[in-house]
Amino acid sequence: MATPLLSLENVRLEFGTEQGIVHALRGVDLTVGTNEVVGLVGESGCGKTVLGLSVLDLNPVPPANLLPGSRILFQGRDLAKLPRNEFALVRGTGISMIFQEPASSLNPVFTVGDQIAESIRLRIQRQQNSQPSAPLSQTVNQEVLEALKLVRIADPERVARRYPHELSGGMKQRAMIAMAMAAKPSLLIADEPTTALDVTIQAQILRLMRDLMKEVRTSILFITHDLGVIAEIADRVAVMYTGRIVEEANVEELFKEPLHPYTQGLLASLPKLSELDKEIQQLPGSVPDAINPPEGCSFHPRCKFAMDHCRTKTPELKTIKPGHKVACHLY
Amino acid sequence: MKHYSVGGTSYLAKRLGGKEKIVHALDGVSFDVNKDETLGVVGESGCGKTTLARTVLLLTPPTSGTILFEDCDITKLPSRDLRALRSKIQIVFQDPISSLDPRMRVRDIVSEPLIGAGLRDQKVLRERTEAMLERVGLSRDAMNRFPHQFSGGQRQRIGIARALVCEPEFIVLDEPTSALDASIQAQVLNLLRKLRKDMRLSSMFISHNINVVCYMSERIAVMYAGEMVEVGPTREILSNPSHPYTQTLLAAVPKVDPTRRRADTEIIGEQPSPVSPPSGCRFHPRCPFVMDKCRTVKPDQIAVSPNHWASCHLLSK
């Protein structure tokens, strides 16, 4: 089997806060292969954003603290062991990240073109660190226009001269994708990129991302709370709950035969246009406190199948069927 | 029987500064809500649904048009009578954090509409507040706590309790679950369904989430750029969407089923700015079926079936 593009092994991370230690990630194992979209889905507080940020070491340290034993491997190399300049190269050229609110990621006092140019320039300089001369502005501008065309912006020269506040939400998000893709990364981490967008714009952006994946051969780690979006775009799905992955499967398999009670509950709680007559099933209780998560399987207080040893023993993520893993004592 | 009837209501705000521009937040919106019925209002950001929620209750008075509640035009009421009416028409807001005064205890927050209605007897206030809190699934000791001690879902329940404590007849629900996680949303939606049946409420359910709106409403109104473009029974609109925008919207919604991924229909453009909406039919720049007429002439409301109309020139052929 080929080396996976990204491999997360036993990633554990905590945050020190005034109220206590927040156990944000409690042993996450996840891989992303080449040319695939892995969806990471969960509700607020499950740790999915923290996980995305951990790959590029973007969690503020302190208060974040990556615990020993956590390994993050990109193209087989342990990112924690890379010297700083090599890690800087990985960020932005190997792995890129886009976020939910494009307005806060784009600097309001620079034009869109300038910002894309900056990331291109940095990438070129890092790649040619034996010749630290500034790259030709012609080359850079050319790449800026190409990046904008890549994200299907109709009039790239005009848009490159615009400031972020002059663009609509959808355009800003495309600009951010352009910035992230300008370096042609092997992996794109997308943290709720369409959550703030209208449904019709979201459809456009999702389609764009699928196309980009095929054209540029970029894998995507797509983080979201929206199961509908996951169904649209993901090839494989990992479901997160209180800092752990509780189920992982191919997207069709997950929706057709969810095994973990949390996944089942989540799917049953969504109103679906095709089933308007049925009353949606609600999951009792609420997401537990990340400082004191329940012992054993942290879902047990809300689980209708809870057995005695669910309260004490944490279930491991095991392969039940080919390509389908669950962390649950039922299996 | 019409419970709430909005006729030709507009809210045209003037935006000042340099050139005086008019913001067409709502333009000639007309619809009815029948007794014991929920009308869903769906649309994307900037379509005017938030303004509609405020205008229907006269929190923001419309610039023109009529709003009839049980045959009385509330736009013409003097302010004292309007305040007295408020115990019958209420609203649940979107944001569980900013819709509750952080410095007030829950019991004071929930009993506020009763005070607005003139109730002063402390004992009755307390009893009714307690009863309402229980009905929304909160325990009695919630009364003395502050909003920040509750989760998002619980805060939204507090907001619902506040809206329902004076037993209104009509409520507006402005994106009541948009800020909540999926599993909590399900709880709140089911709670709302139960309460509106028990209390025989008519309501308007506003949201950008089509799945939720369709689940909660018997009839639906689709809004675009400050106008209503299609209104009809939920099932009919889903099986026979007649306005091209409705069709676009339904096509764009992600289905929770990976085997039914969207056909790659190209959806172009974005919603127009309310300051300078397109001439004629406001959807024409994005419409796959646009004709010459659409650019200049605004379409009328054309009946597709007895209860179902859409404003599109395609239907008048």
Added chain:
Amino acid sequence: MGAFLVRNKLSLAGGIVAAAYLVLALVVTLVGSHIVPYDPFVQNFAQTLLPPSSQHLFGTDDLGRDIFSRVISGAPIEAQIAFSVVLVSLAFGGTLGAFAGYLGGIVEEVVMRVTDIFLSFPALVLAMAVAIAIGPGLTNSMMALLVVWWPWYSRIARGEALSIKSSQYMEAARAAGLGDVQIVVRHILPNILMPLLVYATLDISNVILTGSILSFIGLGAQPPQPEWGRMVFDGQDYLSGAWWMSVLPAFAIFVVVLAFSLFGDGLRDAFDPKLRRR
């Protein structure tokens, strides 16, 4: 907040001194001149202008009165002036500003223009003008300060009211059928109280200082009241010889003003969300 103050030692020191001063003022008010070694009003021409010694800690003044006793006896005066001016200004100015901010329109215009007129002068100059007009005396100088001090609170209150005016809970209050007065009283006043109080704490030192200056130029307390500013004034002619007559009361003013100032600073920092380190 307590944790923050402990971290900021200067502020804490200021707070302790300010608290000690207030306790002293309270004790003197209750118990009167019993706790001081000498009667602050009795003149003794045999003991005039004595330098500080073990019998007269701060020395004596030109009329033979023990300065230490006078300083202690005069302590409550500063506190009384400061607290009454600040509290009344806060109540009046704060409420006025809250209504102005919420109601908007002509009410806001009128209140803000009036406020602007007051704010365009330094407080001291205005207070002096009023004090001259109504005549000297401690109560008069307090009234002068009251007339002049409320606009600052108005402006703060109005700004705070504006920022919460468009919150959803304000809309909810209107949707509940509350009238304007009810809304301001139930929602705006409680929510703006904190920033006003923080400002008020900082302001106490300003009032003490301004009040003392009014007395220092002869407009405030009149003899034989042992008000500190007045005492500085009285000792002016003797600065080269019996410096302790002016300098020591001035030092007392300095210590108290500094204490409240440091404490108020720390309080303001503790409530400033941007400075909180999480």
